[in-house]
Amino acid sequence: MWLIKDAHVVDPAQEIDRTCDVLFDNTIIAIGTDLSDKDIPDDDSSLSIVNAAGKYLFPGLVDVHTHLREPGREDKEDIASGSRAAVRGGFTTILAMANTQPVIDNRGLVEFVLRQGERAKGARVLPVAAVTMGLQGNELVNMAELHKAGAVAFSDDGRGIQRAQTMLLALQYARLTGCPLISHCENESLAAGGSMRRGPRSARLGLAGIPASAESVMAARDVLLAQECGGKLHLAHLSTAAAVLALRWGKQQGIDVSGEVNPHHLIFCDDDIGLTDTSLKVNPPLPSAADRDVLLDALADGSIDMLATDHAPHAWEEKAQPFAEAPFGINAFETALAAVWTSLVKPGKLSVAQLVRAWSLNPARRFGVTGGSLRVGDPADIVLFDPDHAEVIGEGAWLSKSTNTPYWGQKMQGFPVAAWVGGELRADRSGMRIL
């Protein structure tokens, strides 16, 4: 049993944003000011008391977009390393995308991901099943069966579903499960061969450009399809102003649509790309500076519902290639919170409550998964966050198997110092003072 004293607790679900104490074992027992021994039900000798003055306490972050690479590319990451890196980064629940080798498109593999996640004792790992067999964009998976086996969403992420008819049927059929269908909005004929956002920067670098329309037309298409069939749609990694417009329009029309944005699309833009820095090569590509501002406004005003990392580990020798040949993706679990804190929260672009809403409450609600709030009786998925804790990335601990982050070797500030999953302490940086 734990008693966290004098933390700044931020829990938008209960409109808590003040200094107080939190008592929990597997579940939250009490939140209040000046909790003491008398609030503890029985005389519990295993009580740990933490002085958390100057630190924040949030419900654990929920990341709806991650690539754990198992099965198939365990050299880059596996479910154990990924879920431990996640919890070290403050995430207590993560959704694992289906674009592994083989693709998560049958019951056995859904169960495999769940089981590996339970064994790892990191963040809770929940499988996203493919929409179509082998991500081929043709036949639908057995959605009802896979949902029953534990899939919490469906997505062909890694590829867009090119045929509109397939997308319409998938949205329609997924209604059986109540799960969101996550769309990776990418028109392959427009994006073909590109390696960064098309614009003056791609022109200058001589890199083939991916036009913003490659995302925008698919976002608009999918919102219209969801409207037509009443489907539950979630737009992954939004990166263009026009896609945000489609999302806003969809919400105004009452369509069941939500959207996420990745930290790197809010922090970097195409002008930051250099010809030999492949750590910024990501799909969708980094936006123009103007589109980045639109994305940030949309997150701040709630049009974009949530943050998600799109954690995409890659072996370093794959990234150590000329830009056009390197794979897309940014390794994000262990840097994302510090990056958002430093670039967005500290400068006042996003409040702490908005951060917690977008990275815990909203994703947990939208996907119907554990976490998102600290109500009494909820599982104790908790993050203790120290805004002053600083680290040089790569010096000391690093739990992901890959290092493809633009922050490698840089000093960052604002890290979780402890994280509990179901009341079990699963990540612990020095800095937590147990009394």
Added chain:
Amino acid sequence: MDLKPKPWQHKDLLGIEQLSAHDIAQIFQAAVSMKEILERPIKKLPTLRGKSVGMLFYEASTRTRVSFETAAKTLGADVGAFAVNTSSVSKGESLLDTAKTLDAMKFDLIVIRHASSGAAAFLADNLSAGVINAGDGQHEHPTQALLDAFTLCERFGPGAPSETVPGTGTKTDYTKTVPDKLLAGRKIVIVGDILHSRVARSNALCLRRLGADVTFVGPPTLLPPEMACWDVTISHDLDAVLQGADAVMALRLQLERQKSGLFPSVQEYAKLYGLTVGRLKQTCRETLLLHPGPMNRGVEIDSELADSFSSVVEEQVTNGVAVRMALIYLLIGGGFNS
């Protein structure tokens, strides 16, 4: 104005982007001397004896490779050529492993041509030897731009023969010029597939550095608006921009672009953007015609014009060797990597 030359301070030549107007003038100054050497009966120099230059060509280009080899050998350097699989780059050894091998072989300078933008910079990051970019993807082809600009400076620069008084030309002393005004007031038109052209990119950068006005011309699909990012004029109408052009550069059209739907037909392309003797008259002056070669006769340039153009081509070949000698000398003979 202080024109005292600063010492050459580049390890590599990766693009025009990294060069100042002063750097370019310094290359030209050295190229003037190199060209004199090339005009002598005995051309071989001992300057770089004991130095080695490696040729790493992932794309076939006999002309550029031979030009670099001639330049290096004339300066007395040893030349090593690597047989790399040009048909399937991705299946061969990684560029990183190649860099490690080259490092172990203790080359002084590597000349690389590669289909990926940034490949030369990548190699330079992973190699202690100097690197010359002989063309990387759609990014840059700096030595082509330098030889084009050198040719233009010979024709239009401060030491060029007067257009009204023939026979007045002298060798330009580039240490006594204002580098960013070498081509001031000159109008250069570059026509063709700008989007996919590293030659267009490097030329725009180089010519703007030297003060020239640059106009890009091509169909909208091969010349999107973002290509104006080098402070150049964009046009889709060749006839409308030819007047007053001091030089016109025709880019080689990759015929397979038609199959990707970037333009409807070679015939229509030739009609709109092909250079002819008649069309060139619209400049109303004696216009220098440039082409990075090899030419598609009847497409970007008609046969009659191509034939009348051959004398400039020969001059370009000599200038190409001279400029490349100057660069190799500056990179491994004069200081930085020596």
